[in-house]
Amino acid sequence: MLKELATRLKQGHRTISFPKGNPPPLPDRLRGLPQIDWTRCDKNCSACAAVCPVSAIDPEQHRIDLGACLFCTDCTEACPTGAITFTQDYRLAVRHRKDLVLDEKQKELELAEALDKKMKQLFGRSLKLRQVSAGGCNACEADVNVLTTIGWDLGRFGINYVASPRHADGIIVTGPISKNMELALKKTYDAVPEPKIVIAVGSCPITGGPYRHHPEVVGSLDSIVPVDLYIPGCPPHPLTILDGLLRLLGRIEKQR
Amino acid sequence: MKELSNGQSIALADIPFYTYSAFTDAIITAVAKGRRINAFFGMPQGNAVEVFVILSDDDRGRLFVGRSVLEGDSFPSITSQCPQMHLFERELAEQFGLKAEGHPWFKPVRYTPSFTGKDAWDRPKGEPILPAVGDFYKVEGEQIHEVAVGPVHAGVIEPGHFRFQCYGEEVYHLEIALGFQHRGVERALIGGPNQRTIHYMETLAGDTTVGHTTSYSQIIEALTDQEASPRAQALRGIALELERLANHIGDMGALSGDVGFLPTMSFCGRIRGEVLNMTALLCGNRFGRGLITPRGTGFDMDADRTAELLKRLAINERDALDAINLLWDNQSVMARFEDTGPLQQEQARDLGIVGPAARATGLVRDVRFTHPAGIYRFAQIPVATYSSGDVFARAYVRFMEIQRSFAFIRDQVQNLPGHIDEPAVAGKAGPASGKAQLPSLKPKQLAAALNEGWRGEICHVAITDDTGHFARYKVVDPSFHNWTALAMVLRNQEISDFPLCNKSFNLSYCGHDL
Numbered sequence: 001m002l003k004e005l006a007t008r009l010k011q012g013h014r015t016i017s018f019p020k021g022n023p024p025p026l027p028d029r030l031r032g033l034p035q036i037d038w039t040r041c042d043k044n045c046s047a048c049a050a051v052c053p054v055s056a057i058d059p060e061q062h063r064i065d066l067g068a069c070l071f072c073t074d075c076t077e078a079c080p081t082g083a084i085t086f087t088q089d090y091r092l093a094v095r096h097r098k099d100l101v102l103d104e105k106q107k108e109l110e111l112a113e114a115l116d117k118k119m120k121q122l123f124g125r126s127l128k129l130r131q132v133s134a135g136g137c138n139a140c141e142a143d144v145n146v147l148t149t150i151g152w153d154l155g156r157f158g159i160n161y162v163a164s165p166r167h168a169d170g171i172i173v174t175g176p177i178s179k180n181m182e183l184a185l186k187k188t189y190d191a192v193p194e195p196k197i198v199i200a201v202g203s204c205p206i207t208g209g210p211y212r213h214h215p216e217v218v219g220s221l222d223s224i225v226p227v228d229l230y231i232p233g234c235p236p237h238p239l240t241i242l243d244g245l246l247r248l249l250g251r252i253e254k255q256r
Numbered sequence: 257m258k259e260l261s262n263g264q265s266i267a268l269a270d271i272p273f274y275t276y277s278a279f280t281d282a283i284i285t286a287v288a289k290g291r292r293i294n295a296f297f298g299m300p301q302g303n304a305v306e307v308f309v310i311l312s313d314d315d316r317g318r319l320f321v322g323r324s325v326l327e328g329d330s331f332p333s334i335t336s337q338c339p340q341m342h343l344f345e346r347e348l349a350e351q352f353g354l355k356a357e358g359h360p361w362f363k364p365v366r367y368t369p370s371f372t373g374k375d376a377w378d379r380p381k382g383e384p385i386l387p388a389v390g391d392f393y394k395v396e397g398e399q400i401h402e403v404a405v406g407p408v409h410a411g412v413i414e415p416g417h418f419r420f421q422c423y424g425e426e427v428y429h430l431e432i433a434l435g436f437q438h439r440g441v442e443r444a445l446i447g448g449p450n451q452r453t454i455h456y457m458e459t460l461a462g463d464t465t466v467g468h469t470t471s472y473s474q475i476i477e478a479l480t481d482q483e484a485s486p487r488a489q490a491l492r493g494i495a496l497e498l499e500r501l502a503n504h505i506g507d508m509g510a511l512s513g514d515v516g517f518l519p520t521m522s523f524c525g526r527i528r529g530e531v532l533n534m535t536a537l538l539c540g541n542r543f544g545r546g547l548i549t550p551r552g553t554g555f556d557m558d559a560d561r562t563a564e565l566l567k568r569l570a571i572n573e574r575d576a577l578d579a580i581n582l583l584w585d586n587q588s589v590m591a592r593f594e595d596t597g598p599l600q601q602e603q604a605r606d607l608g609i610v611g612p613a614a615r616a617t618g619l620v621r622d623v624r625f626t627h628p629a630g631i632y633r634f635a636q637i638p639v640a641t642y643s644s645g646d647v648f649a650r651a652y653v654r655f656m657e658i659q660r661s662f663a664f665i666r667d668q669v670q671n672l673p674g675h676i677d678e679p680a681v682a683g684k685a686g687p688a689s690g691k692a693q694l695p696s697l698k699p700k701q702l703a704a705a706l707n708e709g710w711r712g713e714i715c716h717v718a719i720t721d722d723t724g725h726f727a728r729y730k731v732v733d734p735s736f737h738n739w740t741a742l743a744m745v746l747r748n749q750e751i752s753d754f755p756l757c758n759k760s761f762n763l764s765y766c767g768h769d770l
Contacts, residue, residue, distance in 0.1 A: 003585060004519050007578050011523050027533065029540030029555065053452040070455060072546055131412040135439050137766050138414060139462030139543045145412040146532075149525035163410035178769075180367055180387040180436045181415055184407045210455040216368065216440035234545065235462070238529075 048075035093244025114250030136175030170197030177218035265703035279324035296344035333359035340608035366435035388433035395421035414765035437769035461767030467709030469548035474705035476550035493631035523579035593648035597757035611712020616649035623708035733767030
């Protein structure tokens, strides 16, 4: 017992102060929100599209789909004019699928708005989620899970992952929805009592990720159930996921 | 059979052809002599199926390859003489629609249509194949009851289906049905490499990104007669050991959580994240995405990064060992770990078990030692073994490996070959970065690469066609070997010990299901 206490003292208090305080330091090589200077882009060059593994970028239309992007930077290296950079901005969560598409008209990401008043009243201080992995590679799953550790302490926001959909207010889905998981996913969704929330984490449940257009996967969660929050990335950083969840619950001011 | 070494490629023409009966006889004899089956797979060849086997001699550090051809709709199973073959034969049957005649438990592996349109179970064409639907092994008797769990589990975990036959609390038999995570990777790899190939490798099993991309890089290097620089090899080793550390430390926390010992669970959960952050320090991504590329690494080290990494290594090592050491002194933890889910060494040998699960039975099975490639040819890590084969042994082997990985990383970071501020790394040029730079692979070759991931042996085999593209790319994740061990150890255990036993193996669903 004494040894446990001594170790507890040595390990110290480790929970981050975000969102009250600053976010934890991010790696300097983090690949966050991409920024494209289309004025430097030659319409006849398609070097970025040629290397993009998932056709996320369209140089003719000057458009990038963050719902597909794997944040791999293959396009950055291919671009002859250096028009594409990946910034340190970790905030990527949005409420609508179309908000993930950036072009010359929509240059800024429309970050997720809070739930409406009634839903916020219901879930704002207590949100129980059932996690469903449907073809996920265990990277998004791991970074969804890491939020429950003492460093992030998701429980302090009233958000918990629960063992049964019957106990849940919504589902948080990872993976490209393998055909072999489609039915189980639908049944899990149906088992959650109304009203409910659906959250897609990672590029997989948004567009199929690296498995885009494979016949073995469904490739988009919103073709099966309505989605309330999209958190892109491959996988998104835990801070990106936390930021998205807190925005949905109205715990982070919109433009912060 | 033709001999080759880890990470080598040979001309297809040099691989001897056997009749199928001579082929299987050769496999049975080799396995009886102590060789292991690393891979066994088919490749479409007109209307026939060409079948390849990779066997390893761990004592001599050599691999052996042989092949045969199957025509018709079936092949004779040798599983009853050679249990290591059981899942490989089922996979061959499923992928090519061939019946494994005489297989003692002939069921699909991933519940997906075959590559060829034929079906080994004569399921009607066009009807959906439902996962885990079919007969399960059943124990009968008045007081026997069945427990079915999954695919959606209680925790944040991938899907799989577990069917227990129980007498009271005691499990008589467990059958595991997987395939829920199947996303068609091996089918999609044919015709590559292309701009997506490396991303498949990075997500075969997302927690083993470094392990799988390292094996893939070895394959491409073998097929282009190139080698990564010594500095890149060292960086790959550092990344692979960081991956091992993160997962082993996470497992130690999860094991303590499953026996209700919360201090180590909380500490290790956090420290695991800190180790992932060390990988992110190298490449910006906590799982090592973009770090390992054929012919090099995607990122280099610099002086500041080296200093920072060394600083964090010291802190995390101290915290991790403090947290884990609490376990060994706690009697209630030890009472739950010891004698739970024991795997006998003989079972491990018969079933071809790999990684910490095999080493926990006393088998010296570690690719870094038996078939070293890359940096492991120059820097050896002692093989950690234990003899009791139970949950305790699997935990203790991890504990020893955690200490050795910390020491290895520190040593490598301090002695990185090449000048510290001088980029000695090949950069991202490789099949990853687009068509323009796609190297041409040697045509009509077979290359095999083994690598010791944190779960155990990762085996990749590539065969190129006459234009230098993949005619077949086989991936064998360690989980493919080891799921059966979990089913075996559950026999005569309390069903309440399943989570603990499961965690002590911590196998991959997506790595198995591909």
